[in-house]
Amino acid sequence: MQEQKEKYDGLPYDALGIKIRSDANPYLSAELQKKLLEPRKLSSYFIVLIESGSITYNIDEQDFTLTDGHLLFAMPNQFFIPPAKSRDLKYFKLLFDENILALLPQQFPFLANPLYGQTMAPEPAAKERITKVFGILNQLLYLDKVETDTEIILAYLNTLLSELNSAYFKNRETGNSLNANLSKFIEFKLVVETHLTEQPSIPAIAEKLALSTNSLYRIVKEYSGTSPKDFLINRLMAEAQRKLRYSNLSIKELAFELGFNDPDYFSRLFKKSTGKSASDFLPGQDLSGK
Template sequence: MQEQEKHEDSQRDELGLKIRSNDNPYLSADIQQKQLQPRRLSSYFIVLIESGSITYNLDAQDFTLTDGHLLFAMPNQLFIPPAKTDDLKYFKLLFDENTLALLPQQFPFLVNPLNAPVIVLDNAAKDRVVQVFGILNQILYLDKQETDTEIILAYLNLLLSELNSAYFKNKEPLNSLNANLSKFIEFKLVVETSLTEQPSINAIAEKLALSTTSLYRIVKEYAGTSPKDYFINRLMAEAQRKLRYSNISIKELAYELGFNDPDYFSRLFKKSTGKSASDFSPRQDLSGK
């Protein structure tokens, strides 16, 4: 059984795409237990609940999912999955940046610009999404003959198109969002990729070919806060994760996050979170050891 699972994973890893469902759960007890460990995601993650109920923890926040609910997360988010319940019917999908780059279009929902990681599908959309998940599950796991990569990518593209539409449903029309939304997505990506470098807001605005006033207006529209506060909040969230799930010292953490003065970091942490950094203690090693 373990050899079969390793063979399946090696085939999918070539494309950077993995899927799990009731038809093909994790086979070995060791792998099942490992999957329950807190970890930082290295891929995009999507889980659809077809029936049943379950609660996931993403970035220290609980999300309870039931029939027709879908949770998605992006790389680098802290993810704590729950043990599967007996009555749960589900699909899970993971894919990496390289796989995403092979698709013919972009999907703004994946960076969660509206800060809503749960999508509630209506009945019609749920039926379509379940069918596409089922097809991907079939061609990746159940079919004996190998399927062309182009076909797999076509169904992945179709799935993400459905989810992108559902994410923005009943929101402002995409046509009027595109310019500002695109810049907000770029802003979020700059924050993620340069977090420990701590660039100035002026430098970020210049990189995005925006004035600081325009950047403030766009970030305020989608995040409800200023670019500076958004960056600090993201930095402090990263600090809290590291304090909770590793044995790093406060001084080491300050330097790792780009602060030259550990005392200043401690004061900023206290001001931003209302708690002292020393109040946080490691709860579980992300390595699962």
């Protein structure tokens, strides 16, 4: 592969935009290992397969414990707290960015997490195939001394994501197809994520998606259990909680950064949504803005 010369979630990565690690191919630098344990907002997709052992990740303030054969995936903009590596853990970790997805021949709806399940436990036959493809990617990217054609690497990545997409939707009501409603919900989530701090109106989002407001409401309610307005508010409040926990912004600064013109309104909305006042979210931290 080409010489490493860019950054990926704060870490070096291949110019192609894919990074893979395993228990047999860990980060060797002590400084890099320390950096890996720092909480961060993901700028890439992250997938981990646990072959054997047990470990717990924290994503968006939620713990996910993985054991033999389990997978976890996370998306850009999610807040990620990686765990210290446990002993005797066998695993593969994969990171890749949006530019890589644009090079693949198909879409993978599971990456937008429309059914709100970030873990998978594939059936034995699928797990065996998935593990083999992880191993092949690890070999192509890091073990082979001869540079591999990009097309081959992308072909195996496409195979891996196809397997994971099938495992995600298997035995779920929506099936494995990207139906029209699911496609629109994924588009809705992407619009919210991309324009979060602009706080677009629901009618504006509906117009962007070529939907009526009633149709948008029905689709978002079907896949998230909430209205589009509540979905947007919940996403803003999740972002606010991360900022309060991991930045030194005052409440006033945070309100403006999230697109609120009135910090007092932001504080009231935060209290209503989370049950806690912003100033009490992290005891001992000065959030007064003075």
